Amino acid sequence: MITPAFIYMLFFVGYPIFYNIILSFQDVTVKTLRSDVKEFVGFRNYIELIQQDNVLAMSLWNTLVFTVLSLIFQFIIGFALALLFNNKFKFSKPVRGLLMIPWMIPITVTGLIFKFMFGTDVGIINYFLHSMNLISENIDWLTNTATAMPAVIFANVWIGIPFNMILISTGLTTIPAELYESASIDGANKFHIFRSITLPLLKPTIESVLILGFIYTFKVYDLVYVMTNGGPVNSTQVLSTYSYKLSFDMFKYSKGAAVANILFIILFFVSLLYLKYVYVEEEA
C-alpha cells in the first residue's frame, strides 16, 4: 500500500538527491547538458567555489545571520503573543486565528509587499520613520548593502511569528492549570512562575520550535529571491539563491549542485539533531 508513494518519492526526491551529488562531481554546463559523456572532475567544483571568490563564504555567513536573527525575533515575539493569548479573554481565539494569515500567504506575495513597503520613495516605512523624525533622508533599504539584510530579516520575522506563536500556544495548553494555581497559593510571583514552571515544562516545545525554525529558515529561497535576488553586491546572497544563480543564471549546473549539496549537508545534520532530540522523544 505504501509502495506507490514510496516509489514516487524515490523517483522524484531520492534519485534527484543522489543525482545532485553526482552532478556536483561532474562538469555540466549548458554546453555539456545534452552530451552523453559527462566529465568526472572530482572535488574540482567545490575547490573552485572555495578558492575563486568569497561569494560562497559570504552566502554561508549571510544564511547564518539571516537564520539566527530571524529566529531570535520570531521566537521572542511569538512567545510573547502565545502568553498573551493563553489568557482566555473575549477576543483571544478570533484574533489569534487572524494572526495566522501572514504565515499562509505565498512568500512571493510577502516579498512583493515588503519590497513595496521598503521602497525608497514610495515606501511607507520611510514615511513612518520620517514622520517620527527618526530619519531626515529616505533610506534606500533594499539597494544599500548595509540595510538590505535587516529589511529581508524584518519580512521573514513577519512570516515566522505565527508559526512560533501557534506551536508555543499548543505547548502552553499542555501545562496543567493546577501547577499554576498551587504556585500562586505558595506566593510565587509571575516572573517566578514563568521561570520555574512555564519554561522548564515548555522545554520540549521550545527545542522543537527552534530546531524546526532553523531548518525552515536556513533553506530560505523565495523571500530573498523576490526582495533582493541576493543583491546588492551579494549582501543578501544566501546559499539557496547562490545555488540558483549558478545553475539558472550562469548555467553552471554542477557548481549550482555543489552549493545545494553544502546546504543539504548542513540541514541534514540539523535534521538528525531534530530526530534525536525531539522526534524520538515524542514517539517514545
Place this chain on the structure above:
Amino acid sequence: MGINGSLSKRKNIIYCIISVVILCLLLFPLYWILITSLKTEKEIFQIPPTFWPKELNLKSYRAQLESGDFNMFHSFGNSLIISLGAMTISIILAVPASYGIAKYNFVGKKAIILGFLVTQMLPVSVLLTPLFIMFKDMHLYNTFWSTIFADATIGIPFSVLILKNYFAAIPKELEEAAYIDGCNKFTAFIRVLIPIAKPGVMVCGIFSFLYAWGDLAYGMTFIIDQEKRPITAGIFNFMGQYGTKWSYLTAFAIVTIIPVALIFIFMQKYIISGMTSGAVKG
C-alpha cells in the same frame, strides 16, 4: 500569565484592546497593499500617502481582463490546475501509504517514516537542478506536469505523516465490524476508514494545495512559457519588467491571496491543526 480561568472584567477589556492593536500592526501590510491596489498610480506616489483611496480605481484589476502582456486571471487558472493536480496526487498516494504505515508492521518501517520526515526539511535547491535535467530528458519540461510532480513531493510526506496518526487512532474493532457487515478490505477502507479520517484528509488536502499555491521556484524553473506559468512566477516576471507599476503589482498580490483567504475563512480549524500536528509531531 498562563493562569486559565476567567479574568476580571477590566483585565478582559485591556487584553482585548492590546490584542486588537497587535492585530492591526501585524496585518497592516495586507491592508496597505489592498488599498494601494485600489489607488491610481499617481496617488500611490503621493506624499503624504493616503490611507484610504481618494478615488476608487478598479482599473488595475479590469486591465488584466483586456490586456495581453501578463494576464493574471489566466495565470491564476494555471496555478489552480497545478495546485489541484499536486493536491490530488498527494492525497491519492498518501492515503493508502499512511494507512499501511499505521496498521502494519514491516521491515524498514521506521526508516521509511524517518525518510518522509527528512524529506520535509529538504531545501528546494537540492532538487531544482537535478529535476530540471530529469524533466528535460523526460520531455516534461515546460508542461504543467513538471511543476505538479515537483510540488507533490512537498505534499506527500506531510500528508503521510499526518494521516498515519489519524489511522492509528481508529480502533481495530471498527474495521472488524465492517468486515462482519460484509465489507472487503477495499470497501471497508473507502466506506468506514476514510470517512472517520476525513478531518485528516482535509488538513492534508489544504496543505498540499497551499504548498503548491505558494511555490515559486519550481513553477519558474520548470515552465518557461509565460502563458503556462503559475501566478507566483507571473508576478515575479512582471516585477522584473515593470518594477514600479505598483498599482498592478498590488492587484496581482491581492488576487493571489484570494484562495488563501477563502481557505482561511472556511477552513481555519484545519489550518491550526495541520500546523501543530505537522510540525510538532513531524
